[in-house]
Amino acid sequence: TTVFGGESSKPDYRNIPCAVFSIPPLSIVGLSEEEAIEQVNGDVLVFTSTFNPMKNTVSGRQEKTIMKLVVDAETDKVLGASMCGPDAPEIMQGIAVALKCGATKAQFDSTVGIHPSAAEEFVTMRSVSRRVTARGKAKTN
Numbered sequence: 001t002t003v004f005g006g007e008s009s010k011p012d013y014r015n016i017p018c019a020v021f022s023i024p025p026l027s028i029v030g031l032s033e034e035e036a037i038e039q040v041n042g043d044v045l046v047f048t049s050t051f052n053p054m055k056n057t058v059s060g061r062q063e064k065t066i067m068k069l070v071v072d073a074e075t076d077k078v079l080g081a082s083m084c085g086p087d088a089p090e091i092m093q094g095i096a097v098a099l100k101c102g103a104t105k106a107q108f109d110s111t112v113g114i115h116p117s118a119a120e121e122f123v124t125m126r127s128v129s130r131r132v133t134a135r136g137k138a139k140t141n
Contacts, residue, residue: 017096019089024063027092030080030099036070037132043073044132045105047125053086054116065118069105069125076104081122091119 017029036044047069052062065085071078081095098108113120 012100015096015099017089017092019092021089024065024085025088026082026084027088028080028082029092029096030078031070032080032082033068033070033132036072036079040072040079040134041074042134044079045071045073045128046130046132047071047105047127048129049121049125051118051121053118055086065121067121067125069108069122071105073131076106078103078105078108085118087118091122094119095122 015030017027019025019027031039033044033046048067050064050066053065063086065083065088067083067085068081069078070080078099081092081099083092108123109126111123113123
């Protein structure tokens with residue numbers, strides 16, 4: 001327990017972002033796809049994107065970025081996010097705030113992205129890559 005101002009409180013260990021500072025960096029927050037499948041009673045929606053960031057396109061670099069959002073199909077709540085690519089830890093820090101606030105996929109979708117940043121991809125992923133049923137069988141769309 002943490003004590004501050006005479007008030008006892010327990011730390012909240014949910015949705016803590018993590019990063020591996022490699023080249024390219026990897027960062028995650030919230031539940032992985034596998035954890036979501038285990039913990040959610042209904043279906044899990046998985047949104048993925050693989051692309052070459054515009055700053056790499058202009059410079060001719062072929063470094064790819066991959067992103068994933070894991071969403072509870074019934075509540076539309078975003079349960080987890082992951083990214084491998086330039087600036088992943090910086091981007092995931094902002095996504096962590098959204099998850100702490102209980103953001104939904106609809107709220108992500110209604111957010112205007114900063115163009116041309118890689119981060120905007122998290123708010124423009126509209127097509128479900130796969131839907132995993134409560135029984136763990138994936139349905140690819």
